[in-house]
Amino acid sequence: MLARALDVVFPRRCAGCGDGTWPFCPGCSAALVALGRPWCDRCGRPSRVPVASCRDCPPHPVTSARAPFLFDGPARRAVHRLKFSGWRDVAAAFADAIVACDEIPPVHVVTWVPLARRRLAERGYDQARALAVGLGHRTGLPVARLLRRACSTGPQARRGGAERRAAMRGSFEATRAAPERVVLVDDVLTTGATAAACAEALAAAGARRIHLITAARSFHDPVPTLRVRGGRAYPRTGARPGLWLPGEPPR
Numbered sequence: 001m002l003a004r005a006l007d008v009v010f011p012r013r014c015a016g017c018g019d020g021t022w023p024f025c026p027g028c029s030a031a032l033v034a035l036g037r038p039w040c041d042r043c044g045r046p047s048r049v050p051v052a053s054c055r056d057c058p059p060h061p062v063t064s065a066r067a068p069f070l071f072d073g074p075a076r077r078a079v080h081r082l083k084f085s086g087w088r089d090v091a092a093a094f095a096d097a098i099v100a101c102d103e104i105p106p107v108h109v110v111t112w113v114p115l116a117r118r119r120l121a122e123r124g125y126d127q128a129r130a131l132a133v134g135l136g137h138r139t140g141l142p143v144a145r146l147l148r149r150a151c152s153t154g155p156q157a158r159r160g161g162a163e164r165r166a167a168m169r170g171s172f173e174a175t176r177a178a179p180e181r182v183v184l185v186d187d188v189l190t191t192g193a194t195a196a197a198c199a200e201a202l203a204a205a206g207a208r209r210i211h212l213i214t215a216a217r218s219f220h221d222p223v224p225t226l227r228v229r230g231g232r233a234y235p236r237t238g239a240r241p242g243l244w245l246p247g248e249p250p251r
C-alpha cells in the first residue's frame, strides 16, 4: 500500500535508463538480451543446439543455473541500481522476469547468497534476499536463510575463475540443516565462484540438488547465437517468445 502511494508521489522510472517507464521502457525492453532455448540444459547458456552441459556451467555442486537476462545493457544497469542505488523494487521486476522465463525446479526452499554484514549496513537491504523473497511470493515456495558469511573476503573483481574460486572456498557456512532440494538466488552469475562456495556449504548441510537462479548472467565468451544490437560483444536477437515483463503487454 505504502509502495503504491509512494508510486503516485514518486513514480518509479525505468530500471534500465532511469528515465522511461517502469520497469523497463520500450527502448530498454528492446535492448534487453533474453537468454532462451536452445541452451545448455545444465546452465542455460544459449547454444545452437541443446546440450547437456558446457564449459560455462558453474562448478559442482551447483546442479543447474538459470537467468532471464544477459548481464549487459539495461539488465546490467538495473542490477547496478538494485545493488548500489537503493532501487529495491528492481528485485520485484527481476522476480517477475524469472518466473515468466522458465519453470522453477520443484524445491523445498528458496534461499540466497547473503551479503557481507558491512555491505548490508551500507546498503540497508540484501539484494539477493529481496530477489529470493520476490521469487517466493510468486511461486508460493518458502524462503529461508540457510547461509551466512564465514569470514570477509577480499575484492573479487580482478581475480580469475580458479583463483577466485579458491579464495571463496569456505567463505560461507550453513546456519542450519538444509533440505534436499534448494533454489539458491543471487543477483548475477559470473564465474560461479560465489555460488559454488555457497553450494558447498549447502551440500555439507544436507542439500543434494542446488539450483542457482540469478537476475542476470555473464559468459566467458560471446554467445554466437545472441545477436547484439549496435555491434557490442553480445549482439541481441530480439525478445524471447513468452518473455513477459511487468507493465509491458505480452508481445
Ligand SMILES: [Zn+2]
Pocket (backbone or CB within 6 Å): 014, 015, 016, 017, 018, 019, 020, 021, 024, 025, 026, 027, 028, 029
Ligand atoms: Zn529505459
Ligand SMILES: [Zn+2]
Pocket (backbone or CB within 6 Å): 040, 041, 042, 043, 044, 045, 052, 053, 054, 055, 056, 057, 058
Ligand atoms: Zn552449461
